[in-house]
Amino acid sequence: xxxxxxxxxxxxxxxxxxxxxxxxGQLVPLMRDPEMKVLCQGVPPDSCFPLLSMTCKLLDxxxxxxxxxxxxxxxxxxxxACGPLRxxxxxxxxxxHSPPLAEWDITIAAxxxxxxxxxxxxxxxxxxxxxxxxxxxxAGIDALRSYxxxxxxxxxxxxxxxxxxxxxxxTELAQRGLRPKMLYTVPxxxxxxxxxxxxxxxxxxxxxxxxxxxxxxxxxxxxxQQHVQRGAGCSDSSTSAAGIPATSREEMPxxxxxxxxxxxxxxxxxxxxxxxxxxxxxAPGFRLGWATGxxxxxxxxxxxxYASSQNGCSLSMMLLGKMLEAWGDAGFEAHLRKLQSxxxxxCDALVAAAEAHLGPAxxxxxxxxxxxxxxxxxxxxxxxxxxxxxxxxxxALMRQHGVAVMPGEFCSAAGSxxxxxxxxxxxxxxxxxGEYPEAMRRLGxxxxxxxxxx
Numbered sequence: 001x002x003x004x005x006x007x008x009x010x011x012x013x014x015x016x017x018x019x020x021x022x023x024x025g026q027l028v029p030l031m032r033d034p035e036m037k038v039l040c041q042g043v044p045p046d047s048c049f050p051l052l053s054m055t056c057k058l059l060d061x062x063x064x065x066x067x068x069x070x071x072x073x074x075x076x077x078x079x080x081a082c083g084p085l086r087x088x089x090x091x092x093x094x095x096x097h098s099p100p101l102a103e104w105d106i107t108i109a110a111x112x113x114x115x116x117x118x119x120x121x122x123x124x125x126x127x128x129x130x131x132x133x134x135x136x137x138x139a140g141i142d143a144l145r146s147y148x149x150x151x152x153x154x155x156x157x158x159x160x161x162x163x164x165x166x167x168x169x170x171t172e173l174a175q176r177g178l179r180p181k182m183l184y185t186v187p188x189x190x191x192x193x194x195x196x197x198x199x200x201x202x203x204x205x206x207x208x209x210x211x212x213x214x215x216x217x218x219x220x221x222x223x224x225q226q227h228v229q230r231g232a233g234c235s236d237s238s239t240s241a242a243g244i245p246a247t248s249r250e251e252m253p254x255x256x257x258x259x260x261x262x263x264x265x266x267x268x269x270x271x272x273x274x275x276x277x278x279x280x281x282x283a284p285g286f287r288l289g290w291a292t293g294x295x296x297x298x299x300x301x302x303x304x305x306y307a308s309s310q311n312g313c314s315l316s317m318m319l320l321g322k323m324l325e326a327w328g329d330a331g332f333e334a335h336l337r338k339l340q341s342x343x344x345x346x347c348d349a350l351v352a353a354a355e356a357h358l359g360p361a362x363x364x365x366x367x368x369x370x371x372x373x374x375x376x377x378x379x380x381x382x383x384x385x386x387x388x389x390x391x392x393x394x395x396a397l398m399r400q401h402g403v404a405v406m407p408g409e410f411c412s413a414a415g416s417x418x419x420x421x422x423x424x425x426x427x428x429x430x431x432x433x434g435e436y437p438e439a440m441r442r443l444g445x446x447x448x449x450x451x452x453x454x
Contacts, residue, residue: 005270008296011181011215013147015304016122022306028079049075056319064323074318081314082108084321089290095329096259097292100268105298108317110309111287112221112277116140118304119217119273119291120147128181131169131214133161135381135411135424137191140184140219145415152180153413158372160195161185163204170212182215187263188230189222189377192411192426196230196375199261206266214271218263221277221289222377224336226255227344230375254340257333270294273301278320280378281339286316343378349433350380350440357440358382363447380427381408387423387450397449403442 009017031038051074054066066074073081089106093099109115116139124130126148132141134153144151152173154165166183173180183205187197197205209216229252264274270293277289291301305311324332351373356362358369363385370383382405389397391407398404408424431439 004268005294008294008300011123012300013121013123013125013128015125016300019300019303019307021299021303024306032080043076046072046075051075054319056323058323062326064319064326066318066322070318070322074315076314078108078311078314078317081318082311082321084325085288085317086321088321088324093264093290093292096257097262097265097274099264099292100266101270101294103270103295104293105295106290106292107298107302107305108311109275109289109291109305110312111284112219112275112279112289113139113143114287114309114312115275115277115289115291116143116219118301118308119275120144120149121304122297122300123182123215123217124149125181129173129178131166131180131183132413133185133190133193134413135192135408136184136413137186137219137221138406138411140186141411141413141415144184149181151413151415156190156193156195158195159201160187160190160193160197161201161205163201163208166205167208170208170214174212179212180214182217183209184217184219185263186219186222188220188260189225189374189379191222191377192379192406192408192424193381194372194374194377194379196226198230202261202263202266206263206272209271210269216263216267216272218272218274220262220274221280223259223262223276224281225339225343225378226259226376227340227347228252228375229255229258230260254337254344256337256340257329264292267293270297273297281336282320286313286320288312288316288320343429346429346431346433347374347380350427350429350436353436353440354380354382354427356437357444358447362444367448369447378428378430380429382425382427384423384425384447384450389450394450397446401442401446401449403439403446405443 027040030036031040049072051071053068053071056064058064085108086106089108093106109118120143124144124147128149129152130144130149131152131154132144134155141151152169154169155162170180187202189196206216262274263272273291273293275289275291278286279289291298302311327335354369354371360368363369367385369385371380374380391409394407406426407422408426409422411426412422
């Protein structure tokens with residue numbers, strides 16, 4: 001069993017190793033001292049900032065007020081505005097994940113995609129082997145490829161990434177003298193397949209990562225979007241929405257903040273870098289998320305962020321920090337339950353419409369689609385019975401039939417599928433529920449054209 005990580009340099013890219021710490025960081029504490037005469041700033045005078053104060057009205061009728069002092073800080077660089085949000089995140093991560101590692105830290109990020117890009121810059125040199133689920137987050141795949149990663153796709157089943165496939169891949173690579181730089185995984189509400197890992201699977205995968213000394217990048221953007229308790233039941237079916245009846249699902253309590261395990265919660269070694277996002281929890285326009293991991297990982301991340309994103313928007317940081325502070329744990333959980341309820345209802349509605357228009361009764365036993373009802377996230381991964389059209393032909397059919405879905409090959413880590421080889425479509429359930437019956441009727445018509453001449 002590999003001991004706790006003591007040397008991170010073998011994981012860092014050449015670019016990350018060449019990036020010096022920000023010298024400006026030494027001045028920030030001095031600039032925060034009200035007794036200090038500050039002559040090192042390179043921004044306009046505070047008196048010229050255009051915003052004086054802000055009041056934002058929330059959906060529940062309450063208001064978040066930024067005082068003149070808060071608004072002034074919100075118009076400066078992030079180190080001066082991130083305080084309230086950073087304090088909330090530290091408490092939140094400790095409460096939710098209880099990281100067993102002694103030296104861990106968090107950093108605010110300029111949205112999930114910025115986190116993925118910075119992690120790639122921090123870890124990946126051209127030719128490095130990266131383990132990844134065979135179907136994964138499209139932008140994550142593109143980012144890894146742009147840094148020259150050699151992607152090694154791994155198969156999934158109903159519980160996500162298969163541990164046996166991971167161990168086999170690590171063993172085969174080791175026999176060839178190769179060590180994967182990292183495992184990139186989306187463990188909950190996996191994009192695009194919608195699968196979610198069980199507690200046992202987390203433990204199995206973490207154990208393999210320890211034995212082969214692999215870093216785990218846990219991109220968990222959909223962690224808060226759990227609309228059914230993990231392990232509550234699921235099935236592959238074109239005639240059943242899940243392994244439990246719809247009436248039973250409606251009666252089940254929403255997860256709220258009871259969200260289950262994470263790789264971070266197991267990480268006693270310091271080999272997990274966890275990425276979270278407000279984009280899928282609050283709104284994407286805030287362009288904020290956060291990363292959590294061993295202090296050497298977070299310190300190196302911040303070095304790269306200093307020269308690029310500066311960790312996000314100061315105004316968003318101040319606003320979210322004050323809003324979450326005002327909400328408290330109860331208010332944040334109430335928001336999560338509202339989100340989870342909306343996604344559960346929309347998921348059930350989409351599956352019901354799919355059963356009516358994509359199932360055997362509508363398309364015939366040999367042409368019906370199949371799927372597994374997700375327990376988290378926003379996507380239904382739909383397997384087609386027959387597809388003989390290229391990607392370009394499929395997109396043309398979408399235009400003809402008036403329905404837009406994501407071709408499964410867009411999410412393929414293999415990157416070699418021409419469309420005909422991929423029997424999947426990714427359907428999202430974020431539109432209004434009333435749109436689903438007509439959308440599925442149109443998709444059913446499109447699917448009838450996939451196997452032959454239009």
